[in-house]
Amino acid sequence: MTMQATEPQAARLLLLHTAAVHIARFEALAQCLAPGLPLAHRVQPELLDLAREQGLGSVELQAGIDQALADARASGAAVLLCTCSTLGGLVEARAAAAMAEFPGLRALRVDxxxxxxxxxxxxxxxxxxxxxxxxxxxxxxxxxxxxxxxxxxxxxxxxxxxxxxxxxxxxxxxxxxxxxxxxxxxxxxxxxxxxxxxxxxxxxxxxxxxxxxxxxxxxxxxxxxxxxxxxxxxxx
Known part of the structure; x- marks a missing residue:
């Protein structure tokens, strides 16, 4: 599974992207909205590829999102923001279903x-x-x-x-x-x-x-x- 990550250790907000181009945009916004707040970014284009090829009901896609949630919690993130509109609803749903497994982590779709x-x-x-x-x-x-x-x-x-x-x-x-x-x-x-x-x-x-x-x-x-x-x- 391809993954690109930039993760300051202190980051409590992690953004899940499906294209690296979004990192600069959200970093610039963060400097306006919350100057000095560190963000973490994960770029996983394969998740969008799976959604397009197999649909949102794909077992492989759901497993990939569950792993992204597990990684986010392990990194210390408290909030995961999914910036992909195709995947956002599924990310919210999988996070809600796994609240007991990942206590303290909330997920939100960007749209x-x-x-x-x-x-x-x-x-x-x-x-x-x-x-x-x-x-x-x-x-x-x-x-x-x-x-x-x-x-x-x-x-x-x-x-x-x-x-x-x-x-x-x-x-x-x-x-x-x-x-x-x-x-x-x-x-x-x-x-x-x-x-x-x-x-x-x-x-x-x-x-x-x-x-x-x-x-x-x-x-x-x-x-x-x-x-x-x-x-x-x-x-x-």
């Missing part, structure tokens, strides 16, 4: 806070993804959050699968450019008034949220990290 913020704008949402495997977990989370808020979710999806080839090739500029064009076309075609907010379903899209859009465009890294920091501070 949960983003979904809550999006629904605060209204129930008519456009979910943008470059991977098919990301859509079902994101929509499932949105539905659960909407029901808890007493809202009737009206979600549409925009799958920009051609952008993923750029991401895998390390062409971030091409990846973002492809997504940008697709999103602008989608908003123009639907009419801005038909959408309350846009969710960028993958953390790798976060830069797009900083651009000028006719409707609110939300990304997961900043609110997700803020939620993880709050959980860490609460000691729950």
């Amino acid at each position: 949960r806070a983003m979904c809550e913020l999006a629904l605060a704008h209204g129930p008519r949402l456009l979910v943008v993804a470059a991977l098919q495997s990301t859509l079902a977990p994101t929509l499932s989370l949105l539905q659960a959050v909407a029901e808890a808020r007493g809202q009737v979710l009206q979600a549409r999806t925009l799958l920009v699968s051609e952008a993923w080839a750029c991401f895998e090739a390390g062409d971030e500029a091409g990846y973002l450019a492809t997504l940008r064009v697709a999103l602008r076309n989608a908003l123009a075609g639907a009419g801005n008034d038909a959408v309350d907010a846009v969710l960028l379903a993958q953390a790798s899209m976060a830069t797009l949220a900083d651009e000028d859009w006719p409707r609110p465009v939300l990304a997961s890294p900043a609110p997700g990290l803020a939620a993880a920091l709050a959980l860490l501070e609460s000691g729950l």
